[in-house]
Amino acid sequence: MAGEPFGIGSGVWPGLAKVAEEAGELLQVVGKLVATGGHPEHYDGSDLRARLVEECGDLLAAIGYLTAANGIEAEVARRASGKREIFDGWHRREAIVKPPALTITHPPVRPIRPPRWARRPTKTAEAHGGLRRGSHRHSIDTCRHPTLSGSPGTVPGRSCGPARTASGPPGSPTGSTHRPGRRSGSW
Incomplete structure (x- = not known):
């Protein structure tokens, strides 16, 4: 691994490749959760909740290594703390003000009336x-x-x-x- 660029033990941004790999794996699980409508059981029989926990842990470990190996731990920690407060605020507001569920209603269908000339002819006709x-x-x-x-x-x-x-x-x-x-x- 030491010879791979951006890999663990590399001389240039060590751990960057590992973060990219783990982020990709997490995105795959998130995509499957979205596709199943949030149901943790995937059609292939795997437990998506368990996989989400694993991939989140792997990504956090990769980010921890990347920040420590490149000397940016304190800056990333400050940024993460500020962002977490923002996300928590959004969650509180969303919990208070829930938008109404989207419902699609169709107008009533009115029968098309034929033009006068095409209506039923008179008795004389x-x-x-x-x-x-x-x-x-x-x-x-x-x-x-x-x-x-x-x-x-x-x-x-x-x-x-x-x-x-x-x-x-x-x-x-x-x-x-x-x-x-x-x-x-x-x-």
Whole structure:
């Protein structure tokens, strides 16, 4: 070990490599504790609490060696003491003022209403096979709209037949024609 740079017994920052190694091992245990949600039993069967105790002890010993071997014990002890007071203060404040648990609520789901044009057709439109009042112009001979009985023909109460005239045949100059949905002349 004396030949390794930064290792125990090295001439340059002895014990630094050992602190890095022990810190890495402690981080592995901490990561597993976080991953299990704080449960001390790991899926591989190991006791994470026991491993945490071991790795914390190993790291403290490595830090103790590093500080003693490099003559920085007093400075590190003062810093650790001040930091410990700060951490204890944070813990006391957190114990007094606990933030509320995070809860996620979803707004109620409102059904989407279809636009007016896509809503249920009127009875007139249903009887005309989906066509609305006054939307078609043809004679009774070519009418294919189903009647209420389902067979092709005119719809009761609606005129799909030839134009009506007031005083002459359809299209004559003497008479006016009327088709559903239009106003023209009188009949």
